[in-house]
């Protein structure tokens with residue numbers, strides 16, 4: 628059997644969820660959209676459900692998958708509904724629903740419903756992606772309550788640059804939020820992972836941790852709270868071939884790498900078809916046989932090459948960690964010019980194996 632695997636450490640997932648609660652002192656919706664950032668939404672939800680305040684997903688398809696698996700906890704739809712016909716299902720399955728646009732508010736007013744909704748009313752405080760304009764926010768809130776279809780409203784917004792610890796835009800977004808919600812007696816939710824870890828002064832009755840649950844930092848720089856996270860996914864495989872090459876020999880597609888000295892080169896069963904980033908350059912860290920070494924040459928679809936010259940114990944069959952507790956996914960992502968969010972979401976073909984001990 629091909630040895631490529633992603634181990635998912637459910638204890639680490641729980642540790643990170645508890646850390647989100649501890650640091651924020653708030654209720655926490657575990658964000659498990661996009662199949663829990665590639666970690667498997669149903670298994671992650673089942674592991675967290677005994678202690679979680681609820682979950683957040685992108686859309687009703689993802690929410691119904693959780694309900695079908697028996698998840699009873701609150702589930703928030705982060706983009707609400709895409710068409711009014713979803714409202715009946717949202718009510719029936721007791722899903723919580725973001726309202727980010729006036730057309731959604733109008734659809735709620737116009738659609739007859741048997742049960743009341745729980746709405747998270749989203750304000751655009753400066754990211755300018757989704758959310759109501761500050762001038763229409765209070766009115767939208769009153770209309771929701773007046774519709775008779777909404778049992779409870781949570782006020783929410785989202786930050787564009789909370790991962791930049793010195794960006795003044797986060798404080799400005801907060802000021803816009805506080806002004807727009809003045810006088811409204813409702814809970815609020817502002818903090819995603821970077822805001823939760825890096826901006827303790829921001830109020831939030833509910834926090835929405837995503838990437839931090841999976842143990843990856845949202846920051847480009849070292850950060851004290853983020854260093855307490857435990858990586859959840861270990862992407863691993865094995866060496867399937869080892870060869871010796873003299874100096875001056877090319878390795879892999881395009882001959883992108885040339886041996887600088889007499890070298891041992893290992894081939895790992897892992898490639899971009901598994902989601903390992905093709906953009907990762909020579910020098911990207913890889914653990915082989917318990918020792919840190921580096922990727923060399925171009926990543927191919929099913930294989931990649933590593934330098935074993937200084938890893939004498941490495942032989943065919945030796946274990947390889949592409950990312951996990953030794954090599955951080957955020958470091959691999961940075962090398963590849965992307966973010967851990969994307970390399971987790973890109974994972975495919977590799978079987979997920981859950982570890983809970």
Ligand SMILES: *Cc1c(COP(=O)(O)O)cnc(C)c1O
Nearest residue numbers: 658705785819820835836837838
């Ligand atoms: C995805 C998402 C989150 C989680 O963001 P992280 O940076 O992964 O913590 C929180 N809130 C909203 C609205 C989101 O779409």
